[in-house]
Amino acid sequence: MDEDELLMRRALVLAARAGRRGEVPVAALAVAGGSVIAAAGNRIERGGDATDHAEMRVLRAAARRRGGWRLEGVTVVVTLEPCPMCAGAMVQARIDRCVYGARDPKKGADGSVYEVLRHPGNNHRVDVTGGVLGEECGRLLSDFFRRLREG
Numbered sequence: 001m002d003e004d005e006l007l008m009r010r011a012l013v014l015a016a017r018a019g020r021r022g023e024v025p026v027a028a029l030a031v032a033g034g035s036v037i038a039a040a041g042n043r044i045e046r047g048g049d050a051t052d053h054a055e056m057r058v059l060r061a062a063a064r065r066r067g068g069w070r071l072e073g074v075t076v077v078v079t080l081e082p083c084p085m086c087a088g089a090m091v092q093a094r095i096d097r098c099v100y101g102a103r104d105p106k107k108g109a110d111g112s113v114y115e116v117l118r119h120p121g122n123n124h125r126v127d128v129t130g131g132v133l134g135e136e137c138g139r140l141l142s143d144f145f146r147r148l149r150e151g
Contacts, residue, residue, distance in 0.1 A: 004099050007031060007077045008133045011101075012140065014041045015079045018054070019144045021046065026141075028054035028078040030062035030071070030095075037074070038062045054078060055086035059093050071095045079137040081108035081130060087116035090126055097127040101137025 011027045018041030019025030030038040038061035043052040055078050063069045075097040076090060082098065087109035090098055098117055100110070109116035110128055117126040 004077070004129060004132045007036075008079070008099065008101055008137070010036070010039070011077050011079050012133065012136060014039055014054075015137070015140055018042045019140065024141070025144050026054050026078065026080045028058045028076055030058040031075045031077060032062070032066075032071075032073050037065050051085065053083065053086050055082055056089055059089050059095075063093070069093060075099060077132075080104055080141065081110050081112055082117070083107045084109045084114050084116050087114070087126075090117065091122050091124055094124050095126055097129070099129045099132050101132055101134050102141060103130065103134065103138075 007029055011029050014027030015025040018027055023042040023045050027041040029036050038058040040054050040057035040061065042054050044050060055076060058076060062071055062074055071093040074095045076095055077099045079101045081100045081104040082090065103112050105112050107113055110130055117128050
């Protein structure tokens with residue numbers, strides 16, 4: 001198993017925990033120099049904040065840990081293709097790379113709906129690896145939403 005898969009498995013554990021808290025089960029890690037420097041799950045429901053996505057939380061935590069907003073050398077690993085807000089924040093933070101699991105056909109910003117991470121007009125483009133453990137990440141989300149519908 002390669003490093004991306006190992007990291008995604010860690011993110012999946014966090015995503016499952018978020019789901020048990022009633023959050024959409026998405027989680028992210030920020031990795032630098034081979035070490036996880038930040039990890040978070042979604043907190044939108046508990047925090048009452050639409051911007052409290054897992055990716056935003058790890059970007060904020062990584063910036064605090066690094067002592068600045070420029071996150072060169074950082075990889076963000078996330079269980080779901082980032083939305084436009086999160087992808088825009090990744091571009092602004094100048095992360096090197098984004099690794100994600102499931103594609104998001106409703107608001108994904110790596111080409112599913114929008115093209116933010118690698119848009120040619122950006123002053124910074126993020127290297128992207130999508131589909132890492134995509135089926136497992138997608139199943140976690142599908143199961144969560146099925147349980148919600150079944151009530």
